[in-house]
Amino acid sequence: MAIRLGDVAPDFTAETTEGSVSFHQWLGDKWGVLFSHPKDFTPVCTTELGAVARIKPEFDKRGVKVIGLSADPVDRHAGWAADIEETQGHAPNFPVIADSELVVSKLYGMLPADAGTTSEGRTAVNNQTVRNVYVVGPDKKIKLLISYPMTTGRNFDEVLRVIDSLQLTAKHKVATPADWKNGEDVIIVTSVTDEEARQKYPAGFKTLKPYLRTVAQPQD
Numbered sequence: 001m002a003i004r005l006g007d008v009a010p011d012f013t014a015e016t017t018e019g020s021v022s023f024h025q026w027l028g029d030k031w032g033v034l035f036s037h038p039k040d041f042t043p044v045c046t047t048e049l050g051a052v053a054r055i056k057p058e059f060d061k062r063g064v065k066v067i068g069l070s071a072d073p074v075d076r077h078a079g080w081a082a083d084i085e086e087t088q089g090h091a092p093n094f095p096v097i098a099d100s101e102l103v104v105s106k107l108y109g110m111l112p113a114d115a116g117t118t119s120e121g122r123t124a125v126n127n128q129t130v131r132n133v134y135v136v137g138p139d140k141k142i143k144l145l146i147s148y149p150m151t152t153g154r155n156f157d158e159v160l161r162v163i164d165s166l167q168l169t170a171k172h173k174v175a176t177p178a179d180w181k182n183g184e185d186v187i188i189v190t191s192v193t194d195e196e197a198r199q200k201y202p203a204g205f206k207t208l209k210p211y212l213r214t215v216a217q218p219q220d
Contacts (some may be wrong), residue, residue: 002109005145009034009136010107016067016095017077023067026095026141030065031167033137033159036099036110037070038127039078039119044153045070049080049096050088051156058160062167065096065140071105071119071127074098105130124150133159135166172218173200 003010011024023034035052037045052059052066059066070077077096085091097104100119105111110130116122128150135144143166148154165176174186188197190211197205197213204216 003134003142003145004106005142007142008140009134009142011140012104012107014097014099014104015074016097017074017081017092018095021067021095021097026067027065027136027138027140029138030063031138031163032065033059033163034067034069034112034134034136035154036105036108036130036132037068038130039122039124039152040070040072040076041083042124042150044150046080046084047088048083048154048156049092051153052089053084053088053090053093055156055160056093059163062160062163064163067097068092068094069097069099069104069130070081071099071122071130073100073119090124099130108132135159135163137166137170174215174218177214183217185214186217188215 001182009023011022013020013022026039037048049068050066056066077098081091099105101117102111102115102119105127106115110132111127129147130170132151133144133146133148133154134142137143144162161181164182165180168186173189173192175189176186180186188205192200197215201215202215204211208212
């Protein structure tokens, strides 16, 4: 079954590099990022896990928990972590799911139901669709879903940018324009009338079109 924005992120229990995790319980009332990999010891994924480890303080600052996934057993993850630290300068400092039975990959629709029940004998090419990023809100719903090809490394600065937008727009009746970055002007959503906007933003806002009004980013 395909996972769509707004769906409840499927719950699961899995072994990770930090012990057994029940996904919803592990998330608690936090935001979360789940990002998946087709196989251990793959080159692009090696750089990605190192990149997330390096910028993990940025996720922590936003109250976001991070968890990885790779379709291999947990003992292989340990050897891969050593390679990641050696080549990228940072070992994974977050749990990495050992999806050796492909349960989570199938649950999230990254692999078909008939993909089998073991990672043994499967290559990264067999698992090339296990290359997704999911951002999950405190309500356990999918807020962002991005799929990447095996040959293109993920841009985690973009993931952080989207999280900034998601957290801001969950709190205020605003949206963020194209290429928006934290601190820049935002859009007042159309459900807010001009009268309501004047009360909410006494410093004023800019009307480009009746449906397109911008205002300084709310800071509270």
